[in-house]
Amino acid sequence: MMPRLLCHHPEGIVAGPAVSLVITRNRQGSVLVGVLWCLALLSVVVIGVLHTARMDLLVVKNYGDRIQAHYLAVAGIEKAKALLYQDARERSRSGRHHSGALYDAPDQFREMTLGRGQFRVFRPGREDEGGGVLYGISDEESRLNVNVASADELGNLYGMTPDVVAAILDWRDEDNTVTPGGAEIEYYASMQPPYQPRNGPLQTVRELLMVRGVSRELLLGSAAPPNGLLAPEVDQPDESSLDSLNAGWAGLLTVDSSVKDITASGGERVNIQTADERSLTDVRGITSDIARAIVAYRGQNQFKSIADLLDVTAAQNQNQLGGSSGQAASGQDQSASAPNAQSPNGSASAPAGPKVVSEQLLMDIGDDVTAQNGEDLAGVVNINTASLDVLACLPGVSRDLAQAIISYRTSSGFFPNTACLLKVPGMNRDIFKQVAARVSARSETFRILSEGKVTSTGTRQRIQEIVHIGLNDLITLSYREDDL
Secondary structure, rough: OOOOOOOOOOOOOEEOOHHHHHHHHHHHHHHHHHHHHHHHHHHOOOOOOOOHHHHHHHHHHHHHHHHHHHHHHHHHHHHHHHHHHHHHHHHHHHHHOOOOOOOOHHHHOOOOOOEEEEEEEEEOHHHOOOOOEEEEEEEEOOOOEOOOHHHHHHHHHOOHHHHHHHHHHHOOOOOOOOOOOOOOOHHHOOOOOOOOOOOOOOHHHHHHHHEEEEEEHHHOOOOOOOOOOOOOOOOOOHHHHHHHHOOOOHOEEEEEOOOEOOOOOOOOOOEEOOOOOHHHOOOOOOOOOHHHHHHHHHHOOOOHHHHHHHHOOHHHHHHHHHHHHOOOOOOOOOOOOOOOEEEEOOOOOOOOEEOOOHHHHHHHHHHOOOOOOOEEEEEEOOOOOHHHHHHOOOOOOOHHHHHHHHHHHOOOOOOOOOOHHHHHHOOHHHHHHHHHHHHEEOEEEEEEEEEEEEEOOEEEEEEEEEEOOOOOOOEEEEEEEEEO
16 A cells, blocks of 8 residues: 555645665765766866876976077087187197188087987088088188179179179168169168168178168078078988078178188288388398399389289399399299380389299298288188088189189198189189189188077077187177077
8 A cells, every 4th residue: 555645634744764775875966966067067177177287397398408409509509619719829830721620520520419419410412512411610711702702703603683782882882872773771671671781791691681682582592481591490410401501692602701811820910011122121031132023013013912922023124134033933933024014003013024023932931921901811711610601602613613612622622722713724814813802711701500409309590609609709791599
């Protein structure tokens, strides 16, 4: 018989025992559901906190790894600077302008282990070096200085037009006079946003992007990434990634090249334009007769470079005294000039005689004499390191002759001085006179690209620094990181 669920009461209907049981169970179920929801919400909060904490830890760890990678790259920079300074001192002691020891030195710069990581100093190899990746430094004197190069030299760059040359000249000159085809403040003021031309030396090569007619493709190459340099996420510096560095004019140009006008051992050179006879005879190979002839010659002619020594003829009184009898012994050139020869500035020179400085003598004394008045030779190109494209920009140098220069230094060794260019097949006196004032056999300004890497995580940082290395000092000219 079914139990009664309801019963009468004076105050109304009351629930029986079964109804109370149902209500109790419903209340317990509600509490359980509430507890479960609280646990779910708490779990979500805990998971969120843990995720945030984990992300914070990863960010902190990644930041720490980047700091370590940065200082690993700094270690590569500092090692390269120390070795460059040591090399400069050793070259000075041995009387050499160039050694080439640090341009491809994998034993010094390839995957050098330090602490938790490693560093490397590397650069893209040029075509004449076989391409690929080379572990070493590069020099700015192997490039064409955009602040010093003439219009003709700039015009020899691949893809360069006369209008772009004129715009570059207008950008770097001090006035606001427009060169035909160029651009000055009126043009740049009309740009959005407007800006002014430098009207002075360019501070960086990338500043050329502000010059009218210079596109990113021309300067950085069509294959260059947006920042124009190697992306930091590339694990290994392969040929394709590094080729973008040399694909445009940026791989051929610089604003920093400069060397001291000194001998290979660091001594002062004798200025053929101002030195007296006694100082000239201090140069080994220059006799009293040759010194006298140099002084007499410069009275009517100005020496533009040491190449003009090849035009010096014996003084008239030397010929009258039979000075030709000792010419061969003193290194004189037995070839005679035409009578009443004209000097380079157009004035009539003294009666012509035999040349007193032969090519061999010039090569012997080429490092000891100079025709420059300043202590620094800004923008000169190092014939021991310049590429074919840079050498071919120099006055009088064709691409075939540029290749001959590279072939000669590859087979016969580095040039001890610029006069030794006369040994290169195809190089004659006329070409040497055009190029002599624009070249050097030494470099003092170097580009160091260093990468530090934390081995466990692969985090890496890159730093590029351009430094000038003297015999007694070291100066940082440029510093960049993060976008390399």
